[in-house]
Amino acid sequence: MESLRVSAINDLSTKSPVILDGSAKITAIFQENVFTTRTAREFLSDEAYKSLAGSIKGGKKIDRAVANQIAAGLRQWAELKGVTHYTHWFQPLTGSSAEKHDSFFAIKGDGTAIEQFEGDALIQQEPDASSFPSGGIRATFEARGYTAWDPSSPPFIMEIETGKTLCIPTIFVSYTGETLDYKAPLLKSLEAMNKAAVDVCNYFDKNVTKVIGTLGWEQEYFVIDEALANARPDLVMSGRTVFGHPPAKGQQLEDHYFGSIPERIYAFMRDYETECYKLGIPLKTRHNEVAPSQFECAPIFEEISLAVDHNTLLMDIMDRVARRHKLRALLHEKPFAGINGSGKHNNWSMSTDTGVNLLAPGKTPKTNLMFLTFFVNTIKAVHDYADVLRASIASSGNDHRLGANEAPPAIISVFIGEYLTKVLEDIKQRVGTKFDEQDEAILKLDLHRSIPELLLDNTDRNRTSPFAFTGNKFEFRAVGSAANCANAMTALNTIMAETLKNFKKEVDALIEKGEKKEIAIMHVIREYIVSGEKVLFEGNNYSDEWEAEAKKRGLPNVKTTPLALDALLTEKAKHLYESNNVLTHIELEARHEIELEKYVKKVQIEARIMGELCTSHILPPAFKYQNTLIQNIIGIKEIGLKEPAFSNQKQILEKISEHISQISEQVSKMIEARKKANALTDTRAKAIAYCDDIKGAFFDQIRYHVDKLEVLVDDSEWLLPKYREILFLR
Secondary structure (H helix, E strand, O other), X not given: OOOHHHHHHHHHHHOOOOOOOOOOOHHHHOOOOEOOHHHXXXXXXXXXHHHHHHHHHHOOOOOHHHHHHHHHHHHHHHHHOOOOEEEEEEOEOOOOOEOOEXXXXXXXXXXXXXXXXXXHHHHEEOOEOXXXXXXXXXXOOOOEEEEEEOOOOOOEEEEEOOEEEEEEEEEEEEOOOOEOEOHHHHHHHHHHHHHHHHHHHOOOOOOOOOEEEEEEEEEEEEEEEHHHHHOOHHHHHHOOOOOOOOOOOOXXXXXXXXXXXXXHHHHHXXXXXXXXXXXXXXXXXXXXXXXXXXXXXXXXXXXXXXXXHHHHHHHHHHHHHHHHOOEEEEOOOOOOOOOOOOEEEEEEEEEEOOOOEOOOOOOOHHHHHHHHHHHHHHHHHHHHOHHHHHHHOOOHHHXXXXXXXXXXXXXXXXXXXXXHHHHHHHHHXXXXXXXXXXXXXXXXXHHHHHOOOOOOOOOOOOOOOOEEEOOXXXXXXXXXXXXXXXXXXXXXXXXXXHHHHHHHHHHHHHHHOOOOHHHHHHHHHHHHHHHHHHHEOOXXXXXXXXXXXXXXXXXXXXXXXXXXXXXXXXXXXXXXXXHOOOOOHHHHHHHHHHHHHHHHHXXXXXXXXXXXXXXXXHHHHHHHHHHHHHHHHHHHHHOOOOHHHHHHHHHHHHHHHHHHHHHHHHHHHHHHHHHHHHOOOOHHHHHHHHHHHHHHHHHHHHHHHHHHHHHHOOOOOOOOOOHHHHHHOX
């Protein structure tokens, strides 16, 4: 009987790209399954439409009586498209989306069957909250939780084969009001940033009444054949390969990056793009990434809350569509050792309701001063709260990727380029501590000359930086590919809100002392440049020299998730989130507990699958080949040949025996270490134990011996698909 590995390889020759109808223009299908404001205008009364529009634009509460009208219009629109069920779609702290489907079907008191969707069902539902992570906020027997409609994100219809479901984007809270999802804190952080940013914008333009955060994510992912993936229990269970010898060819030729897209992958891309366009996800770019079988897609920028929903939807769509093509989309940050992992670069900026990108230089000294204000405040925020940002991207998967000579390190630093570095240095050096006419000169002349309207080509990009300015936005490159964007964006919005609030206090204090507004702003900007400049770095973030330099500067370098998460429990973090009404200290402590539990469980799964694979997939072929070599040596001896005739076989046999012995010994020790870790009752202590005493002590060591066996054991006996097959065969 042939192994799954052999069967998967043999079946590849029978697979071909799925034929798709690509005749429809993107504009013809874009948002066809979204209840947009334009669609709402068609299906809602004037009263209901105005109420919905007011809620979307101004955050106004929707009256429940009007909600009935909106629900009726939604049902009418959905039923015309063949929808029979609806769900509250939310993003719990599991890392994926959640949904519970209910039908429009109802029976009246007289037994009459009708189709019905009322306002109460639209606005609020009560899913069982007991099995979602709560971090101790709720006991298992306290099951009640609520999902509440988020009008800022439009309802949409999810198509799965022939089934269609109306999805209502919602937030998720506990019975006692604490948030249990990613979305609610994100919305609160956006409101905090909006208020603080508007206050600062009004120094420059009194017409600004709202500031929105914008996000353009870049999603990296791997795509491999379904049968090859199914033959790897580690991929199935943990999303990454815990073993695998590097192939002779990896990414060293750099021939995959931006190369021609393989046909099966191209068909898959077109298919998931179509699904995305129907849901209003504005995908713009697709291409091959650096590593073999790695790819990337990116959309047009959107408001952050909607962009987060769209990225969460994209990951779900990718998985489903890949299976339709007999493929698997891998979103783990490091599915394969020895080649690049995957990130999710979050391109972040702020825009006013007057149409100004606050991180884009303007045409006048005044608008350049506004740019400088928000630019320098961002740098200051990252400097002051680098530990909070690091905690926001911490995960077991990202620990494999960060600092692995392919992704930004765990040290949070900011790249702004040579051009803007000189601008900040000029502001810092050319003006003394006293206000004089030189301040006026910088404001009226030098500032305008120093910063042209477009900075896009005035500085190189730095792919090694975790937080880089790229012309009119900052790119948070350290976010993991499987992460929910909301976590990092909530942290970034909140630290920006706090920094802007402090900035305004300091400027106002100077104005009250009689300084001109512009001079006061410049003075605080100069102070912020000085106090935040330690976080600026223009060089190679991968280098050992930078790690040493960062240590001298006092920048945190926390390489593992259990320790990085400690930043959430500091008094600084608690004040940050509570003072901006984003998370209470109870919610913050709960999220710390949840992330630690998540880390423990994921490392635990990897440890278990390593042990299982060694016992059932690695050692049996090794034993078999060991016996083959023994029989070969015995046979050579029996015909009278001496030592030189079987010396090579003996050397291989000794190596295999040593690796078998080490694997058996290390797996047994790892199991004992797991038992000790599992006995710990403190979650942080357990997470550190799994990090140091299990993952750190055994993972690489066991892998070393398994990977050595892979190249020694007869290829026909090896059960697990090899990297050369997974990454290069389609």
